[in-house]
Amino acid sequence: VKEPHPVVERSTIYEVARRSGVSTATVSRVMGNGTGFSAATRERVLGAARELGWVPSGSARGLAKRRAGIVGLLFPDFSESGEAEDESPLYVDQIIRGAERAATLAGDAVLIAATRSANGRELAFSVAGKVDGLVVLARSLPDADVAALANSVPVVLLASRPAGSGTHDRIGADNRGGAQAVARHLIDDHGCRNLVFLAGPSLSPDSLERFAGYRAALRAAGIAAPRRPSLTGGFTESGGARAVQAMLAERPVPDAIVCGNDEMAIGALSVLKAAKIKVPGEVAVTGFDDIAATRHVAPPLTTVRQPMQQLGEQAVRAVLDRVRDRGAERREVVLATELVIRRSCGCRSKTRREWAAA
Amino acid sequence: VKEPHPVVERSTIYEVARRSGVSTATVSRVMGNGTGFSAATRERVLGAARELGWVPSGSARGLAKRRAGIVGLLFPDFSESGEAEDESPLYVDQIIRGAERAATLAGDAVLIAATRSANGRELAFSVAGKVDGLVVLARSLPDADVAALANSVPVVLLASRPAGSGTHDRIGADNRGGAQAVARHLIDDHGCRNLVFLAGPSLSPDSLERFAGYRAALRAAGIAAPRRPSLTGGFTESGGARAVQAMLAERPVPDAIVCGNDEMAIGALSVLKAAKIKVPGEVAVTGFDDIAATRHVAPPLTTVRQPMQQLGEQAVRAVLDRVRDRGAERREVVLATELVIRRSCGCRSKTRREWAAA
DNA sequence: TTGTAGGCGTTATCAT
């Protein structure tokens, strides 16, 4: 059976103009929320447009206005890189949501593209042509490619290496401060002295910064800390589980395991449970990001909240601003992170403030 | 301090042509992965492009080829509709991921836009102009608007009302079958006779279908079932919690609570726990979707897996196919769902098959 | 292999 499908040959402004008895200029005026036409004309034009199912071509419009009304978001997708499991996908999803919100609010749309294994460079330049500006999430592309990209279109770096990383606008979260805060809490409020840090991918700026904050806290407490993280879990749940498993086989249980993100902490929790090691009784565990699952695991995870949606929002706002004024001063925004105390650190739902008071 | 920012005035094909000593036609050829030029020319052109930081304008290209190389994804965002909490955001995020993957694979990009309270119609038509085709997630727009949209651009419905819903292509999951499967499992394998269904938003096609499947299972077992769900939780965790809370105050604890999605089931679990009602001991609880958190709650949630990424993938594949051949036969795809047995139903990690064997 | 030139659908500048 051959089902007839309504063929929609896209109509043009000319047809609308003819049908409504005006010039294309007038049609353009009523569509471009401009002014300079009577109410009657407006209705006629809108009516004709509706009848023809016409919507102005974004391409033609973009060409004429030299503005596509689209901002791109480039992020890395590691889901095919060996691991069957995605690497902190929730983090990226939140950023996407934030970006979408800010863009829509500004009357723009957002184009998303995940750079995978090899296609990165090519993909990046493909989307660069379609957008007015680009926000590039950390580890989406090699630095050289990012530099080249920035030579073709306004680029804002997201969650990348802080400062000195070049001449681009940059939005990020205070990873260092957040990590330092959890570690300090563990040390000061729970008396931990023997801690270990479970790091993410070695080239993750986030992981690097968090480790730096962790070290700073230890240093401040006069506790020796290794120069490099002793444990590595690739930011995934299974990676975190494996790392802790291995640790258990090699050394005594520490006072606390400070994890580079929530997924790894959750993985840690599960192997600790399987090994019948009590959390937080025998060892405290903390995460980073504050993804939804942190509230559901047992015990609820103490972690550091990162304003993920805001990161996305601020990033597109930054590109949009730069698109409007390419000569503007370079922007560098660091959003605050917040210690979220639950049970896995040893607290019983007390807030940080209550601890301070005690 | 006024930091100088590298101003990137976008260059054009003309400048590249001049700089590399060829015509614009040749430049176009080497960019459009076409053929018809010597290796030497190619290098010269590419070099000039790189030096100028030139990438072909998507707008100009789209206008000339009558193809933007972009497909749009429209989804609803309920996060501002009173509830502070998002409604099953994870579901949408997965679909976005799938859509992105399929689009990138096809050499296209995907534009995302969330329809909120009022902006819906306007937003939809705005993105319609920027894309070659549109996948519209259920409840993004009133039916009338969808119909109007489809009159302007190829539209594929995602997770919407099945069949008869008009003349659009449609991709969905077997919600009915999945719901029927869990319910049957509860009845046949766990001897439940007194079940209740916790529904989502009343106009959610997914919720409707799941309830229908639930009823079918009861009917098949000779159990009376109400025509309409007795409990409603708006697909959110807090909504699910409230609904179960209310239920507890009004009637005896049932044998099982079949939830319309995982978030509500998780909410149910938490109030049940607070009320010291044992799951699955006193009451079984099941979810739908199989989001990540289902594995972390206690007890792990028995649920129905829905291939969320695949939904997104298939949907963009469908639009892309339709863009290529507007006269093609209408497509209607229903992806299979899968019963995922964990502990909240009363099973001890047994698979469905093992139950069948027993 | 390469160049010429018309056209793609809008917007915007001048006129009127």
Next chain:
DNA sequence: ATGATAACGCCTACAA
């Protein structure tokens, strides 16, 4: 308030 009419930056026959 409305109409002509150049751009806008690229693609693609058609020629050479």
